[in-house]
Amino acid sequence: MKKITIAIDGFSSCGKSTMAKDLAREIGYIYIDSGAMYRAVTLYCLRHGLFHGDEVDTDRLKTALPHIDIAFKLNPETGKPQTYLDGALVEDDIRTLAVSSKVSIVAALGFVREAMVSLQQQMGREKGIVMDGRDIGTTVFPDAELKIFVTASPEIRAQRRYDELQAKGEKGSYEEILENVKERDRIDTSRAVSPLRKADDAIELDNSHMTISEQKEWLAARFRKAAGAE
Template sequence: MKKITIAIDGFSSCGKSTMAKDLAREIGYIYIDSGAMYRAVTLYSMENGIFTAEGIDTEKLKKQINSIRISFQLNPETGRPDTYLNGINVEKKIRTMEVSSRVSPIAALDFVREAMVAQQQEMGKAKGIVMDGRDIGTTVFPDAELKIFVTASPEIRAQRRYDELKAKGEEAGFDEILENVKQRDYIDQNREVSPLRKADDALLLDNSHMTISQQKEWLAEQFEKVCKS
């Protein structure tokens, strides 16, 4: 069976990453979490004085962006890839609300996107990959053979994020998360560089009221269709 590139885009907290990871594992593809890459740059910025009282020190980040290397290594315990920032496992650190609340302005910077897209395209040269994010089907892999755009209502997405954080034992307020979800939607859709939008040839998946197993079944069907065509 021919190897293809699968691009999964959509709004924050839609379950894109879980969906993409599971699909990659089931079909034996490599999974690349593009959102984690922007989260890692955000964490780097937090730890290296790039966030200041005045905002983001873009000149400082621009000078350092090419020394920020992001990679993924399979975690044998979870069976899923962990995110590494310059060789250090930062998977847990990048999933906090503090990083979530700061990632959109970092991801909106043109030079950050340019650097991350270059790293993503390098990772995807050999095909046989599943990548999720905001601009995979429109900017990173416009020629991807299978493109999916995922959506769900802001309230449902906020509830999922709330449940996820509570399960990890982290303090979280539903209203704060809902506001964060809405802010991220606005920034993602209105940024100048690679705004979040559905590619013309992407399949729309509204998973507001779908179970994980229903999503898996739907994804497997789409994958089979493309590979057989």
């Protein structure tokens, strides 16, 4: 079976990361969370006072960006990768509503996307990877052998995000999260640089009403076909 590149794109809170992590673990591939990279940059901006309302101090960020270290390390207990920012574990910190409400602003900056895409392409040079994000199949790996585009209704995605925050004991109202989901959709699909869109050769997956096991089965079948196992 040949090694391939798997690109999973789609809207926020569709469960792309969980889906990609599980698939990578089951087939023995390396998982790269591109969204976590943009979230880490956003967290850096928040911690260093680079936000002024919904505007980013781009001059300071341009100066800092080459020195921001983003890395992934496997958690020995779960076997899943975790995000590190400048050597510190930030996996939970980058998933907060504060970061979620600002990440699309940072991700829309051309110089940030250019730096992250370059880093992602370096990570995926040897194939045998699963990467999820917003522009993996269109910009980062346009020649990926398997491209999946994941979608679900905003209401269902907001409920998933709300449940996730509740499980962590974090505050957040469903209405606020729903507005955040819709605003992120608007920004992601309308930005000038690498807007979120379904690649022409991507397979769409609407997981609004799918169980986790149904989703895994669906993905496994697409992987086997793309990798030449069927």
